[in-house]
Each structure stands twice: as structure tokens, then as C-alpha cells.
Amino acid sequence: MATDQPLWISDKNILKTESLNINVNDVVGxxxxxxxxxVICYPLINGQRKRMVVNLKGDEQTLTTYAKQMSYNKVPPHKPSEVATKQKRVLVLLNPFSGQKRSQKRWEGDCRPVFDEAGVYYTIVKTEHVQHATEIVQEMNLNDFTAIVILSGDGLVSEVLTGLITRADRARALKIPLLHIPAGTANALAAAVAFQTGEPFSPRGNFCPEMALMIGRPSYKPLRLYHVETEKDGPKLMFLTAVWGLIADIDLGSERFRWAGLSRLHIEAFVRVAQLPSVATYKGRISYKPVENKQLSRNTRIKASEVRSRLGAAYFRTDIVEEYDDIKDAKAGGVESLQKAFEDSNDSGNKFPRLKDPVPSDWTVIEGEYAFVCLSSISHIGSDLPYCPSAxxxxxxxxxxxxxxxxxxSRFHIAHLLITIDQCLHLDHECxxxxxxxxxxxxxxxNSGGYVAIDGEPISMGSAFQVTSTDLTATVIGREG
Incomplete structure (x- = not known):
């Protein structure tokens, strides 16, 4: 619905008319x-984005000034060609088999209209097999696109990240912005981006429209990447979780209920918990290098609804993603191994022992029988599971x-912990x-067994692994609050 409004005054990022205040960050086209x-905008009304078209009237000079203010032509940090930047050209990777196989429907109904309104040109590629996205990204010309849009679950995000980090020019490749539009089952990255940037979303519903809107006025955020060294499966990239035990059992075991969408995880959880403690009793040794920061430890108990009020509005303001300035000196095209990428990262001074090496003296070592062990790096492990909101x-x-x-x-203790993660009540359990x-x-x-999953993908059951931080970060698209 369009309304005619005489332009009155502009205050920072707010355009004011006689009856409307328009936040520039809500403007798409x-x-x-x-x-x-x-002006096509999507203001937040009663917690939801609503489409609004406003015709602003005024003198030519005023209109020209504010048209420039509302237009968004920021150069992406990987500095693509001038042609791609001017046209806002993106590569859309769509997995037709993801989740409940609704990605094509999500694109047509939720995304394409927004992209068209934002004046974004797009090239759509449907992935055809496992690791297809990795191959596409390894071979793409970074100059041709301003961003990569991933319309799928977290699995396709992992493939794209693997493709970027294994390019010979990874320093530049990791600067290309990624927009995750949640068309899979868990959709943890999209949820974490929305949560950190203050974008309301439906944890168990469709929030593709909210994520698609970020393409209009993208804000670039760093996403930390981690090195996983495994006993039997070679090096792996991690950006979400590494899990051993019950949580991995539920995640991987629920594949048999894929038809149920997000509910598959809840169905599998019920089946597994009903068998406790005869299942999910895993004996092992955990060694870790702790971060000696009491405030950080206290922050881990803060619930999703409290993070901003207790830690301040600026808590989630991230470091700026710096532009890549060495395009002339960028390495020629080619593909390198994942291990080479991590070795280069370690050369920057962020060194840790190998999995086969003795545990350093400044690490803590514990042994026991565990229901599960989980390493998480972002706030959510699923769109409806705010596991560590302060991350x-x-x-x-x-x-x-x-x-x-x-x-x-008792097993009911575990059941209560698992079924209340969506409310962050798991953080209240002493266990x-x-x-x-x-x-x-x-x-x-x-012989302990137990599923092991890296970002939701299985590796050899009951095998050892080590996760270490790196100085590598990818670039994701969020929005300014």
C-alpha cells in the first residue's frame, strides 16, 4: 500500500514526514x-516486518539529497569489480533437497520479490550433489559477485566456507559476504545472525523474509572459523559445534524423521531420553585450555531475553570487517588443502599442539562418564535453541x-534440561x-562409541578430536539495528 507524504526533516538515520518516521536501515529500495x-521499506511493526511504500514529495534538491542518503552502494570488503558492485550482483546457491525440500518455494515467495525491489541482480545455481557448493565456490570469480546467498541449511554454509578457505586466495575469498537464508532444518547460523543483530524472528517458523531483507542494506560481520583435527577423518572446518554423545545422537539419529522438519529433533530426543540411562553413557577424557575471565564465565548463564539488558546495547557490536587491499598481490587461482589453510593460520602465532601430542601443562584435564560433550562457538545450535546467548x-x-x-x-532430569533449551532454562541446571x-x-x-558430529555432519563414532581457534574469519551479512 502506497501513501503520499511531504518530506519534513531528516534526523540522522530517521526520515521524518508529517505522519511517518522512516528508519533508513529499513529501506530496501x-x-x-x-x-x-x-521508497520501499519494511519497518518493524508489533515485532514483525511490514512492507510499506511511501511517495516522498518535496523540492528537487531536497529529494536528491535524501535519495542519496537512503540508497546503499557500499563496496563489499572483498572489492569485486566496479560493474558487479554497481549492479549489486549476487550468487544464489539453492539446495533443492534441504530440510523439507521447500527452498525453491522460499526463494520464489520470500526472497526474489525483496531482491527485485532492492535492485539486486542474481545468478541462481541449484546444487546437485554433496560438496557441489564447495566446488562452485572454489572455481568462482570473486570479481563477478558482491555476495553469496545460501538458501539452505547449515550444511550448505559449511560447504561454502570449505570452498572459500581452500582457495589459494583465501585471504580475499573469506571477505566475500555470505547471507544465510534459513531453508534447512536447524538453521543455526541464520538464527545467530538475526539474534546478534537484534532482528526479531520466529524460531520455529519461517524467517526467510527477515533474512532476505538484509541484502538491501547489508552490514558485514566477522564469523570465526575453527580447526578440528580428528583421529580418523582428517582435518575439518567448524563454525558452529563439535559434539560427542546425546546431542549428536539426537541430531544424527533424527535423520530418519526428516519428513517432520524441525520437529524431527524433538521426536528423536523423546525416543533417546526414554531409553536413558541404558544409552548415552560415554566414558572419556576432556582436556581444554580455559579462558581465565570470571566475567565471561558469568555471562554464560545469561539467558537470551536478558543479554542486551544485562550486558548493554553495545555488547554485540562487532569488529569492522576490513577491506581487502592487496588485490594486485592476491594469489593466483587454485585450490589448496584444508590442512594447508590451518597451517598458514598457525603461522600467524595462534599455535596449539597436535592431537597426537601430549596435553600442555596449562590445560585442564578431566575424566568421567558423560551424557554429552559439546563445543559451541555461536549463540544458537538450532533456530529455536539459544544454547549460549552471550556467544x-x-x-x-x-x-x-x-x-x-x-x-x-534421573533421566527426567536430562529430559527437562533438553526440552527447555528453547527457554534457556538449561543454563539453570547445576549439572x-x-x-x-x-x-x-x-x-x-x-569402545565407548557415541556419535560425533562436526557442524551437524558425522565423523567416525567414538573417535578422538581436537578443536582449536584460528585467526581465520569469514564474512556474514547482518543488519544495522
Whole structure:
């Protein structure tokens, strides 16, 4: 619905008319017309984004000034070609098999209209097989696109990140902005981005429109990447979680209920918990390098609804993603191994022992029988699961959480912990430990078994692994609050 409004006055990022205040950050498209400018915006009304079209009238000089103010032509940090930047050209990777196979429908109904209104040109590529996205990203020309849009679940995000980090020109490649539009099952990254940037979203519903709107006025955020060294499966990249035990059992075991969408996790959780304690009793040794910061430890107990009020509005303001300035000196095209990428990162001074090396003396070592052990690096482990709300996207700190069977009263104790993660009530349980770390080694005892999952993907059951922070960060698209 369009309304005619005479332009009154502009105050910082707020355009004021006689009856409307328009936040520039809510503007998607601006189209100059004779004697007016047509503004397409999506203001937040009662907690939801609502489409609004406003025709602003005024003198030519005023209209020109504010049309420029509302237009967004910021150069992405990887500095693509001038043609791509001017046209806002993006690569859309769509996984037609993700989640409940609704990604095509989400694109047509929720995303394409917004992209068209924002004047964004797009090239759509449907992935055809596992690691297809990795291959596409390894071979793409960074000069051709201003961003990569990932319309799928977290699995396709992982493939894209792997493709970027294994390019010979990874220093520049990791600067290309990524927009995750949640069309999978868990959609943890999209939820974490929305949460950190203060964008309201429906944890168990469709929030593709909210994420799609970020393409109009993108704000670039760093996303920390972690090195996982495994006993049997080679090096892995992590940006979400590394899990051993019950949580991994639920995540991977629920694939049989994929038809149920997000509910598959709840169904599998019920089945597993009903069998406790005959299942999910895993003996092992956990070694970690703690972060000696009492305030950081206290922050891990703050619930999602309290983070901003208790830690301040500026808590989630991230470091600026610096532009890549060495384009002339960028390495030629080519693909390198994941191990080479991590070795280069370690050369920057962020060194940790290898998995086979002895545990350093400044690490803490504990042994026990655990229900699960989880390393998480961002706030959410699923769109409806705010696991560690105080975690930041770009931080080089992970959060080691574990539940020792010696602290569990009954299977109902575990059941209550799991089913209340959506309300952050798991943070109130004394049996639930959460420790800020920069490195962690998990060594299951012989024959302990148990699923192990890295960012939701399985590795050999009951195998040892080590996760360490790196100085590598990717770039994700959020919005300014």
C-alpha cells in the first residue's frame, strides 16, 4: 500500500514526514520519480516486518539529497569489480533437497520479490550433489559477485566456507559476504545472525523474509572459523559445534524423521531420553585450555531475553570487517588443502599442539562418564535453541559444555534440561557446565562409541578430536539495528 507524504526533516538515520518516521536501515529500495521519490521499506511493526511504500514529495534538491542518503552502494570488503558492485550482483546457491525440500518455494515467495525491489541482480545455481557448493565456490570469480546467498541449511554454509578457505586466495575469498537464508532444518547460523543483530524472528517458523531483507542494506560481520583435527577423518572446518554423545545422537539419529522438519529433533530426543540411562553413557577424557575471565564465565548463564539488558546495547557490536587491499598481490587461482589453510593460520602465532601430542601443562584435564560433550562457538545450535546467548559470531572463544552422569538425578532430569533449551532454562541446571575455552581435546575411552558430529555432519563414532581457534574469519551479512 502506497501513501503520499511531504518530506519534513531528516534526523540522522530517521526520515521524518508529517505522519511517518522512516528508519533508513529499513529501506530496501528507492526509485526517483517526477516530483517525488518512491521508497520501499519494511519497518518493524508489533515485532514483525511490514512492507510499506511511501511517495516522498518535496523540492528537487531536497529529494536528491535524501535519495542519496537512503540508497546503499557500499563496496563489499572483498572489492569485486566496479560493474558487479554497481549492479549489486549476487550468487544464489539453492539446495533443492534441504530440510523439507521447500527452498525453491522460499526463494520464489520470500526472497526474489525483496531482491527485485532492492535492485539486486542474481545468478541462481541449484546444487546437485554433496560438496557441489564447495566446488562452485572454489572455481568462482570473486570479481563477478558482491555476495553469496545460501538458501539452505547449515550444511550448505559449511560447504561454502570449505570452498572459500581452500582457495589459494583465501585471504580475499573469506571477505566475500555470505547471507544465510534459513531453508534447512536447524538453521543455526541464520538464527545467530538475526539474534546478534537484534532482528526479531520466529524460531520455529519461517524467517526467510527477515533474512532476505538484509541484502538491501547489508552490514558485514566477522564469523570465526575453527580447526578440528580428528583421529580418523582428517582435518575439518567448524563454525558452529563439535559434539560427542546425546546431542549428536539426537541430531544424527533424527535423520530418519526428516519428513517432520524441525520437529524431527524433538521426536528423536523423546525416543533417546526414554531409553536413558541404558544409552548415552560415554566414558572419556576432556582436556581444554580455559579462558581465565570470571566475567565471561558469568555471562554464560545469561539467558537470551536478558543479554542486551544485562550486558548493554553495545555488547554485540562487532569488529569492522576490513577491506581487502592487496588485490594486485592476491594469489593466483587454485585450490589448496584444508590442512594447508590451518597451517598458514598457525603461522600467524595462534599455535596449539597436535592431537597426537601430549596435553600442555596449562590445560585442564578431566575424566568421567558423560551424557554429552559439546563445543559451541555461536549463540544458537538450532533456530529455536539459544544454547549460549552471550556467544559472539567473531569471537575466538568457544564454549565447552558437558553433563557428567555423576551430577544427574534421573533421566527426567536430562529430559527437562533438553526440552527447555528453547527457554534457556538449561543454563539453570547445576549439572550443566559451560566453560569458555580456546582449545579442547575430546578422547572417548575405548569402545565407548557415541556419535560425533562436526557442524551437524558425522565423523567416525567414538573417535578422538581436537578443536582449536584460528585467526581465520569469514564474512556474514547482518543488519544495522
Amino acid at each position: 528507492v526509485k526517483p520519480q517526477k516530483g517525488s521519490i518512491r 559472539k559470531l567473531g569471537s575466538d572463544i568457544m564454549y565447552l559444555s558437558l553433563v557428567d552422569w555423576r551430577t544427574i538425578k 550443566f557446565q559451560m566453560i569458555p575455552v580456546t582449545a579442547c581435546r575430546v578422547e572417548p575411552a575405548p
